Amino acid sequence: MKGCFAYLFFLLFVQYGFGQDQQLVKQHHASDVGMRKLSPDLLQHIQQKIFNKNNRRSLLVSVKDFSKLNQQYANDQSFQIESFYELSKSVQVKVDGAWINKALLDSNIQFIANARKPFTERELTGFDLSVNKVSLAHQVWPTINGQGASVSIKEQLMDTLDIDFKGRYLSSSLASTNLQTHATTMATITAGGGNTFYTGKGVAWGARITNSDFKNLLPDNTTVLKQLKVAVQNHSYGVGIENYYGADAQAYDAQMNQDTNLLHVFSAGNLGNQTSTTGNYIGVPGFANLTGSFKMAKNILTVGATDLFNNTTAISSRGPAFDGRVKPELVALGEDGSSGAAAIVSGISMLLRDAWIKKYGGSNPPSSALLKAILLNSADDIGAPNIDYTAGYGAANAWRALQTVEEGKIIQSKIGPNQVISHAIRLPNNVQKLKITISWIDPAATVNSTKALVNDLDLELIEIANSNKYLPWVLNSSPNLTALQSPAIRGRDSINNVEQITLEQPAAGNYTLVVRGSKLTSNEQAYSIAWQYDTINHFQFTFPVKGTQLIPNSINTIRWETNIAGTATLQSRFYGGSWETITNNINLVNNYYQWNCPDQIGLLQLRMITGTIDRPTDTIVLAPIISAKIGFNCVDSFLLYWPKIGLNKYQVSQLGNQYLEPLLITADTFLIKEKLNNPFQVYTVAPVLPNNFKGLPGYAINYTQQQNACYINGFFADPSGTNNASLTLQLGTTYQVNQIVFEKLFATGYQTIRTISPVTNAQVNTIETASPGLNTYRAKVELLNGRIYYTSPAQVLNFSEKPYYLFPNPVVAGAPLKLMSENIDSTQLIIFDMAGKKIHSQVINSFIEPIQLPLLPKGVYYAIINRAGVIQRRIPFIIL
Incomplete structure (x- = not known):
């Protein structure tokens, strides 16, 4: 009776707007079946009279039988289906607000939520591939670039004509029609080709790129994604704080069970300073502020943001998920928001897939559970020790992740209900830290469940020599600030579908990794395990790497990773020179040092020295970026030229079908290219140092899009004082120019009034006498080979004393x-x-x-x- 009374009251509240006894609704909605159909935010809107039953609105609905819903409202003109996802029977509908009354009484309808409008979560203004060790990964494995599959950017449409995507963009029926720079930035970070400039090189620069419209917050059609060969989809958007397992979260979990090789990567959000007003964590400041119920899905990856030095940013949204699960799972660079952080992790995921296929073949691509296990296990532990609700399992480390694949430290298996499976691990001497992570694709839960986990696996590590047992790290998910900030402890995890065990300074010998099928609703559950260990006195420069170009007389960040504590000495030397100390008081724990490079050009090495190590870097290029320009653009040829920077060789590259391709190495500082049979339009120049070390290419330049004529960039004539005219000729280049002739139009035609030779400047000026009235001038450019180019006429009005x-x-x-x-x-x-x-x-x-x-x-x-x-x-x- 108690539940029935609450439900009847609630219907009256919705229909007539009665709100005198809101507390009564609050007391009973949790137990009442009808009220449990509503998302917390929709229920709150109704309670606070924000909801108007007469307004049309979009709602996200879960049903038992989609065909029944379709038949039921086939003739109802006020009922409009906007989108649906058949696998999870999730439908977005547009209805009158009063329709909720019918829905609450309809046994076919299981869940109703507001359909929300997504917003992008800020652009990334600082993009540095060295922070998450992507630069090191590119250098160690240069052929691993994400090729063979597509990454989908779900939001607005990127600039499909951007040359950083040349030859790799796939058009799609799913794509948005609204162009937005944010989408272009996300696509560049994830998979840019680096054609425009070196900062345009993304993480997975070999992947194909496609687009999907985030207007539809439900998953895209799986068949279409497979046709496009989408392996990873990036979602850098949010809708506001939501703390429940909604129809969209269920839909994404269902899709990833249907296509186990598809990984969805979401930004955590940029509301880290805000407080949830609904759900289990209502009123807890600075926690549980992920921006969207779809981010509550279990099988996806949710990514928060760090600054350039792996500190989690204040605005990065924090966990836990509505049921206490660890969120975000990862963090990555995103100084101005979590959008770019998600894009970086999407790119690293594409690299992992490529590495796996290159090592093990394409017949069995990695599952999303395997990619998650590798990414979370290889992450750098930042913030609170082990796992936490701010940085999850740590900061993404592309180099460590690829190393896990290359070293084969991976276990894949299946387990049944109440089954126990053991895996043997042997550790050598001098291991500093062992880390093991298990991940599985969990079946989708019921919408609006109090706990999302369906199949519960348990991980345990046993040291055979002494029978010591080690359990995973777990967090206190109680809804108060003290609990959520408490450090992780070892214990049984019954809410996450990812578990991690770490062991500091483990003894050498044999270990058993035990997996238990503690609670399964299916006959078997596939799982993936990734593991790794550090050795004592580990030190690795992560930036700069071999061939990296540093900019002279500028601040460059030197990065490394190490488990050595204390201080060290950082030194540098030029090729063939002696070591010079930069500083002898570096705190190794900081993992970075900002160095003002000398104002020189050459090949360079760095080294770090402590009492136990002496580690040099590979050879580094120290040189400025070269900016090329177009000197002239004539009918038959064009001139590309650049400044001499104290080197004897320069490499000119041209943009091919997808990427920049070497054209030639020259000692000159210019290049004249004939247009006949030359399909290339975009060029760039890079320095070439001794031993054929090449620096970074400068900004790419398209000679057809420059404001250059054939030698002549502009000619201007202006009054100058009394009875004078100032004539200015702007040349694209002085190359092969013999003389400049200024001419004036008289009754008998143009006559020479000034000749200038030699021509040493690209801008040529002269002051000439102007007759009363209209004066017409032109300039003539004569080349050494006798060819002549004329400017268009320019006129000066000289009124003198007569108006x-x-x-x-x-x-x-x-x-x-x-x-x-x-x-x-x-x-x-x-x-x-x-x-x-x-x-x-x-x-x-x-x-x-x-x-x-x-x-x-x-x-x-x-x-x-x-x-x-x-x-x-x-x-x-x-x-x-």
Whole structure:
């Protein structure tokens, strides 16, 4: 009776807006079946009278039978299906608000939530591949680039013509039609080709790229994603804080069970300073503020943000999930938001897939559970020790992740209900830390469940020599600040589908890794395990790596990872030189040092020295970025040129079908390319140092899109003082220019007024005498081979002492006559013959006005200029 009373009251509340006893609704909604159909935010809107039953709105609904829903409302014009995901029977509908009354009584409808409008979670202004060890991964495994599969960017449409995506963008029926720079940035971070500039090189620069519209918050059609060969989909958007397992979360979990090789990566959100107003963690400041119920899914990866030095940013949204699960699972660089952090992890996931297929073949690509196990196990532990609700399992480490695949430290198996499976692990001497992570794709839970985990596996590590047992790390998920900030402890995990065990300084010998099928609703559950260990005195430079170009006289961040504590000495030396100390007081725990590089060009090495190690880097390039320009763009050829920076060789590259391709190495600082049979339009230049070490290419330049003519970039003529004209010629280049000739138009044609030779500057200026009236000038560029190029004419009006000029004077009968006026306000021109007969009258509307004379006989005429009825000037003129 108690539940029935609450439900009836609730229906009255919805239908009539009664709100006198909100507390009564709060007390009973948790136990009442009807009220449990509503998401916490929708229920709150109704309680707070934000909801208006007369307004049409979009709702996200879960049903038992989609066809039944379709039949039931087939003839209802007010019921509109906007999108649906058949696998999880999730439907987005547009209805009148009063429809909820029917839905609560409909046994076919299981869940109702507000359909939310997504928003992108800020752009990434600082993008540095060294932070998450991507630069090191690229250097160690240069052929692992994400090729063979596609990454989908779900939001608005990226710039599909961006040359960083050239030859790799796949159009799709799923794509948005709204172009947005945020989507372009996410695509660049994930899979940019680095054609525009080196900062445009993404993590998985060999992957194909496609797009999906985030207007549909449900998963995309699995068949279409498979046709596009999508392996990873990036979601850098949110809808606001939501703390429940909604229809969208269920749908993503269901899709990843259907396609076990598909991984969804979501940004955690940028509301880390905010407090949830619904759910189990209501009122707990700074926690449980993930931006969307879809981020509550179990099988996805949710990624928070760090700064350039692996500190979690204040705005990065924090966990736990609604049921206490660890969220976000990972963090990555995202100084201005978690959007870029998710894109980085999406790219690393594509690298892992590529590495797996290159090692084990393409017939059995890695599951999303395996990718998750590797990514979480290889992450750098930051913030609180082990796992936490701020950084999850740590900061993504691309190099460690790929190393796990290359070393084969992976276990894949299946387990049944109550089954126990053991895996043997043997550790060598001098192990500093052992880390083991298990992950599985858990079946989708019931919408609005109090706990999302369905199949519960348990992990345990046993040291055979002494029978010591080690359990995974677990967190206190109680809804209060003290509990959520408490450090992890060892214990049985019954809420996460990821578990991790670490062991500091384990003894050498044999260990048994035990997996238990503690609670399974299916006959078997597949799982994946990744493991790794550090050795004592581990030290690895992670940036710069071999061939890295540092910029002279600028701050460059040197990075490393180590388990050595204390201070160290950092030194540098140029090729063939002696070691010089940069600093002898580096705190190794910081893992970075910001160094102001010397203002020199050359090959460089760094090394770190402590009492136990002496580790040098590979060879580094120290050189400025070269900026190429177009000197001329003629009909048959164009000139590319660049400044000399103290080197004898430069590499010119051209943009091929997908990437920059080497064209030639030259000692010159220019290149003239013939256009005939040359399909390439984009070029760039990089420095070449001794031993053929190449620096970074400068900004790519498309010669067809530059404001360059054939040698001539511009010609200007302006008044200069009294009776003078200032002439300025701008050249694209002085290469092979013999002389510049300035000319003036006279009655007999153009005549030379100034010759300049030799030509040493791209801008040539001269001051010339200007006659009263209209003066017309041009410039002539003469090359050494005799070829000549002319500028367009430029004119200067010189009024001198007279405010009006009539020209040409004399004028040939029938030829045009013009009046040049200093002031045209209220000005009129009247033409008379010598007998005083009025021939023509005309209002003056422009500073140089064409005079529309009838065909007149030869003779002398005169013009009178009136301004506001007052005669300004009488001008005689002759018709020949």
